[in-house]
Amino acid sequence: MAHSHSHNHSQHHHDMKGRNLMISILLNIVITAAQVVGGLVSGSLSLLSDALHNFSDVLSLIVSYIASKLSKQKASLNRTFGYKRAEILAAFVNASTLIIVAIILIKEAYERFQEPQEIESNLVIWLSLIAIIGNGFSVLLLKKSSENNINIKSAYLHMLTDMLASVAVLVGGLLMKYYQLYWVDSLLTFLIALYLIYVGYDLLKTSTKMLMLFTPDHIDLKAVVRTVNKLEKVKKLHHVHIWNLSDDELHLEAHLDLQEDISTSEFNTLLITIEALLHDKFNINHITIQPEYKKDDSKDVIVQD
Incomplete structure (x- = not known):
């Protein structure tokens, strides 16, 4: 099946992702540095915890940026898929952090x-406002790309949770x-942490499912098999694997x-x-099929190879 892709559009999209x-x-x-200084001066644990989260965001964004660049590398003889799975690995690392x-x-x-402990609240208020504005801008930059890219989604979630954490602070x-x-500082830190676990x-x-090559949740494998089995000259589709x-x-x-x-x-x-x-029906865009006729082997839909 012929596949048509707009190279210019794809290149522009990648460039926008990298820039954002x-x-x-x-x-x-900038936000992390300001919050570390502010947290130490004010004595606010929630501000320092937000700075720690922001620092993890910096690392996650760097990982996402590198993965985005790697994913564009061409395939080679010893890397036949190139680095296309780098963005999935980046999402796994970012979720873990x-x-x-x-x-x-x-x-x-x-x-x-x-x-x-008593906390210098004025500094906490101003620095949290700066963090809300900065992270909010990052959220807007990454939102569109996050809708169809798991790597950017992981970075976007870091930004979104950090913005919400700054609101809490x-x-x-x-x-x-x-x-x-002053005990509210500890309570908010705890609530921020629970939310991080939830989204992470x-x-x-x-x-993990993508790295393990599990069948995507939105794919009904039996429905795929039934669809192919209805075609003329087809007896049974078997030994089926579907993965991202x-x-x-x-x-x-x-x-x-x-x-x-x-015949061939x-x-x-x-x-x-x-x-x-x-x-058209399942959005499966890369297909490899081994044709068989009266071959003596298992005809189960799923076979452990």
Whole structure:
């Protein structure tokens, strides 16, 4: 099946992704430095925890940026898929760091809750406002690309959770300033950590499934088999594997048991039909099929190779 791609459009999209990631990296380096200084001066754990989260964001954005660049590398004889899975690996790493940072924050929040300390709330308020503006801008930059790219989605979630964390820190700063509720600092740190675990786990699960070559959740493998089995000259599709090589590439590999001993040219015609059918109905865009006729092997849909 012929595949048509607009190279210029794809190149422009990649360039926009790289530019937006780089802007977000620079913004977060500035925000992190300001929050570390502010947290140490004010004594605010929630501000320092937000700085730690921001630092993890810087690392995650750098990982995403490198993965985005690598994914454009051409295939070679010893890297036949190139680095197309680099972005999935980046998403896995970024999701893992979200959860690790959350666990560290929970520990710190518990220790601080035992001994609440007076905090310079004015500094907390102003720095959290700066972080909200900076992270909010990063969220807007990455939002569109995050909708169809798991790597950018991982970076986007880091930015989004950091913006929400900064909102929580701002609320805490206001409560400390006007009501002297200094224990709120530890409570907000704990809540921020719980939210990080919530969003991190979902992304970790998705990226793990892709790395393990699991069948995508939106694909009904039996429905794929039934669709192909209805075609003329097809006896049974079996030994089926369906997986995401990357966000853009959904692959199918299978054996096709035929009703008749057809010629190669006839099989080519059948293959074109199958490719068009699976692309239009299931968005499967890379198909590898081994034709068989009266071959003595298992005809189960799923076979452990």
